[in-house]
Amino acid sequence: MITIKRPLCFSEIGRKDNQEDYLYPQKADTSNRVFILCDGMGGHDNGEVASMTAATALGNYLSSCKEIDIPTFETGLANAYESLDKIDTNSPKKPGTTMTCLCLNDDDYLVAHIGDSRIYHIRPSLYNPETKRGGILYQSSDHSLVNDLLKAGELSEEEAKIFAHKNIITRAMQPHLETRYKADIFVFNDIQSGDYFFMCSDGVLEQLSNETLCEILSSDISNDEKFSKIKSICDDKTFDNYSCWLIPIDSVSLKESISSDAHIIRASEEADIDSILKSSVNSLNSSETESEKASNNQLVPTTIPSKSSGSNSVNIFFILHFFAWHF
Secondary structure, eight states: EEEEOOOOOOOOOOOSSSSSSEEEESSSOOOEEEEEEEBBTTTSSHHHHHHHHHHHHHHHHHHSSSSHHHHHHHHHHHHHHHHTTTOOOSSSSSSOOOEEEEOHHHHEEEEEEESSSSOOOOOOOOTTTTTTBBBEEOOOOOOOOHHHHHHSSSOHHHHHTTTTTTOSSOOOBTTOOOOOOOOEEEEEOOOTTOEEEEEEETTTTTTTOHHHHHHHHTSSOHHHHHHHHHHHTTTOOOOOEEEEOOOOOOEEOOOOOOOOOOOEEEETTTTOOHBOOTTOOOOOOOOOOOOOOEEEEEEEEEEEEEGGGGTTEEEEEEEEEEOOOOO
16 A cells, blocks of 8 residues: 655746646645646647646546556546547647646556656655765656657757757647557556655746755655745746646555566556666756746647668657747
8 A cells, every 4th residue: 555645736827828737636635646737738729728628537537446557547548638629629729738647556656648747756765965866766758859859869968958949849638639649658666655756847847957856855854845945946937837746655565466676567568668767876867957938839740860760760740839038
C-alpha cells in the first residue's frame, strides 16, 4: 500500500491574459490516487476548455478504477480524446492540450504524458549537496523539438539551453485527429517513504532548474516551506501560466511477491526507456532558467534532418508558440 501526505498545488496565470492550465482534482487530500496536469494550447480556440475537458474526462474515468494498468489508462485516454471531439470548433486552430498523469496503485505507480509538461519522481536521500547531482529517479522526456534535436545529436546540452524554439512541442491532445497522439506510459514499483512526485507545466520550468528542485526537496524544512520556495521562484518572473502538483510519499508497504530490484514493471511500446528513465547517479539535471516569451501556438508540419540517418529525414508535426510581448 502506498500512502501520501497532503498534496500541494498552485496554478497561476503568470503574465498571460488567461489561465489555460488545469489541475485534476481541483481539491485534493491524502485519499486521492489520481493526479493530472494539462496545459492548454495558447493561440488556439478554447485552450482552457481543452485542458479542463481532457483532465476531467481522464481523471474521472481513472478515479473510478480500482487498479490502473496500461490498458486501463489507454481506455481512459481514448475517452478523453472522445470528450475533446465533442468540443471541436472546426477551426483551423483546433483546441489542444498537453497531459501529464500520475496514478498511485497499491503496489506500484503509473506515469504518463503527452507534450512538454513534466513529471518527476525525486528521492531526496540520493541527492548530493556538494555536487548538486542525483535524486531524480524518473523524469518524463519532453515531446518537443529541442528534445528531439538533442537526442538526434543536432544540439548539445549547452545549445539546447539557449535554443530559440524551446516551446515547439511534437505531441498534443486535440479533437478529431486523423491519428491520435499516444502517451508515453510507464509502471514502476521503486517507491519509498520520503519520495516526492512533482508535476509541472512548462511555465514552471522558465525559472526552476532540476538542480534547484532537488536542492529544495532535499532540504530539512517542512513540505509547506519547500512548496513555498518553489512557488516564490516563479512568482512575478514567469511569463507563461505556471502550475504544479507536489505529492509527498508518506508510507510504502508493497507485496512480498514484488522484487525490490524490479524497478520497471511495464512500459508502453512507444516509450523510449533509455532516454526517459534517469537513475539518481547519472540523471540529467539540465537547467531551464531562461524566461520563455512564447504564448501562442499553431500546428505546422516540418522536416528535421538527423545526423544518424544519412539522407533520411524525420517528419514531425509540431506546435509553435509565437512570442507575444505585453508592455
